[in-house]
Amino acid sequence: MAIPGPPPHGGALVDLRVEDGRAVAAAAQELPRWELTRRQRCDLELLATGGFSPLRTFLGRADHASVCTAMRLTTGELWPIPVTLDLPECVVAAASSAGGLTLCARGADLAVLWLREAWRPDRVAEAAAVFGTTDPAHPGVHTLLHETHPWYVSGPLAVLALPTHHDFxxxxxxxxxxxxxxxxxxxxxxxxxxxxxxxxxxxxxxxxxxxxxxxxxxxxxxxxxxxxxxxxxxxxxxxxxxxxxxxxxxxxxxxxxxxxxxxxxxxxxxxxxxxxxxxxxxxxxxxxxxxxxxxxxxxxxxxxxxxxxxxxxxxxxxxxxxxxxxxxxxxxxxxxxxxxxxxxxxxxxxxxxxxxxxxxxxxxxxxxxxxxxxxxxxxxxxxxxxxxxxxxxxxxxx
Structure with missing residues (x-):
């Protein structure tokens, strides 16, 4: 079905929600679980529904580097802000062993990420590139340097459900x-x-x-x-x-x-x-x-x-x-x-x-x-x- 309105960024409106989620839901029960932070829930929702088109998952290492330095994905599209999934080392180790991770919000399974990449970014360099400063008075810098987990991960993403909202x-x-x-x-x-x-x-x-x-x-x-x-x-x-x-x-x-x-x-x-x-x-x-x-x-x-x-x-x-x-x-x-x-x-x-x-x-x-x-x-x-x-x-x- 044609999507009304102007062409989305990258030419197609992404939708990561699975039509028949039984297999993904079954896999989710066997994988280690990660309770998403508030920022990660927001990012997942816009990834899932195409608000972040053409992104199809959290940025991988090459795309992350390209976005930071050139404001572009490796495929060439403009993209100025890193959208990343940050995790503590223990969760990365468990996901690496299992091959993936179940992403949750308030105990509900929202998505499965099949792990393909995990790395420790240089977050100071990221702050300097994206925010133009490493001054912790900048709230984005403070969050990145002091509230973000040390590992980033990426891989194919299958979304079972969107976060639940009770307002608006x-x-x-x-x-x-x-x-x-x-x-x-x-x-x-x-x-x-x-x-x-x-x-x-x-x-x-x-x-x-x-x-x-x-x-x-x-x-x-x-x-x-x-x-x-x-x-x-x-x-x-x-x-x-x-x-x-x-x-x-x-x-x-x-x-x-x-x-x-x-x-x-x-x-x-x-x-x-x-x-x-x-x-x-x-x-x-x-x-x-x-x-x-x-x-x-x-x-x-x-x-x-x-x-x-x-x-x-x-x-x-x-x-x-x-x-x-x-x-x-x-x-x-x-x-x-x-x-x-x-x-x-x-x-x-x-x-x-x-x-x-x-x-x-x-x-x-x-x-x-x-x-x-x-x-x-x-x-x-x-x-x-x-x-x-x-x-x-x-x-x-x-």
Whole structure:
């Protein structure tokens, strides 16, 4: 059956789920078992359903080296982020002896990996290549160097079941499901918006403007896997997104959540996000300033330049096969009583912005959030979720 929407990355949408899993399930009972970490569960789900097309398993040694050094698989496709299965040595030894490993989540068998490769990577070199730093103030570096097991393994992967989710069930779509939904709605041009925070007014205005200029519909595609430590809980964020939907023009927006484990890898991650959205059926992708940036380093300097992610995607736009829509800084112009891109403000007009510090102060003192910055629907949900502490959450909006 043909897959609707633009061609997936690599030309085909991968699906690793076995149709008749009896033989694989029987084999799983005989193999050593590994309880997947939260990141590994996210990665397995997107491998299984094609969100990570063209990957068919966790990266092997040659692909891992190529991705780190050249942002490409050994077959030539762009791929900027290592997707690896890290294990302790004792588990690798057991899997090597048995020939494979059963991957589990909360005791349920999800997949079997038939072991073909096992090696100890140079994780410091990986951090320097992928994140551009070995500074442990970078959350991705910290995870890689201090929370990742010392061995990587790879081999053919057969998936019995996806991880079970009890939240946002109606908003969870595999790439194939989302592509069918977009096709059923007759949406040929779809601009995807990545977010890990509650949306503020500038984000909302940006998505509406991007859709209008492209003649497109909006796919709000927030990450509900792993984001930056300290981020607002996904359950709160999803309530904020749902509250915003009625404020868009009717029939122009779709909300779908993404079980991605972010690495906060800045420009490389932006490229990765575009590939994942392309696999889910989007034709365009909004790239933010300092996209997937983790904040300041241990010296107080930004890890990545503000436009670095946008520049990287522009250089690869033709090969990516998804339109790149750079995030334009939106400001509220008092005289016009509306938001416009900063570079379109008429001379002599007053631009209004707000900082996280000011938001925290307003909320801590019980003052109203300005409606021109935070949609009242979002402010209401944040106050409901964080009574007396809302400033801690809203600080993440800026």
């Amino acid at each position: 069930r109606s908003l969870r779509h595999t790439p194939a499901e989302l592509r069918r939904e977009l096709a059923d709605r007759g949406w040929d041009t779809v601009v995807a918006f990545q977010t890990r925070n509650p949306m503020h007014r500038a984000h909302q205005e940006l998505t509406i403007r991007a859709a209008r200029e492209l003649g497109a519909h909006v796919l709000l595609h927030p990450v509900v896997g792993i984001t930056k430590p300290g981020d607002v809980d996904p359950s709160v964020r999803v309530r904020c997104y749902r509250a915003l939907l009625p404020t868009y023009p009717p029939g122009t927006v779709l909300l779908s959540v993404l079980p991605l484990a972010m690495r906060m890898a800045g420009p490389r991650e932006a490229l990765w996000h575009a590939i994942v959205r392309k696999n889910h059926g989007a034709t365009h992708f909004i790239v933010g300033r300092d996209h997937a940036g983790p904040g300041p380093d241990s010296q107080g300097r930004p890890f990545y330049e503000p436009s670095e992610a946008q520049d990287l995607l522009r250089r690869h736009e033709d090969e990516l096969g998804i339109g790149v829509v750079p995030f334009r800084q939106m400001v509220f112009v008092r005289e016009l009583q509306r938001h416009v891109p900063e570079d379109e403000v008429p001379p002599g007009h007053h631009c209004l912005r707000i900082s996280g510090t000011e938001q925290r102060r307003r909320l801590a003192q019980g003052e109203e959030l300005p409606e021109w910055f935070t949609p009242p629907e979002v402010a209401a949900e944040l106050r409901r979720a964080f009574p007396g502490r809302t400033g801690e959450a809203v600080a993440l909006l800026s």
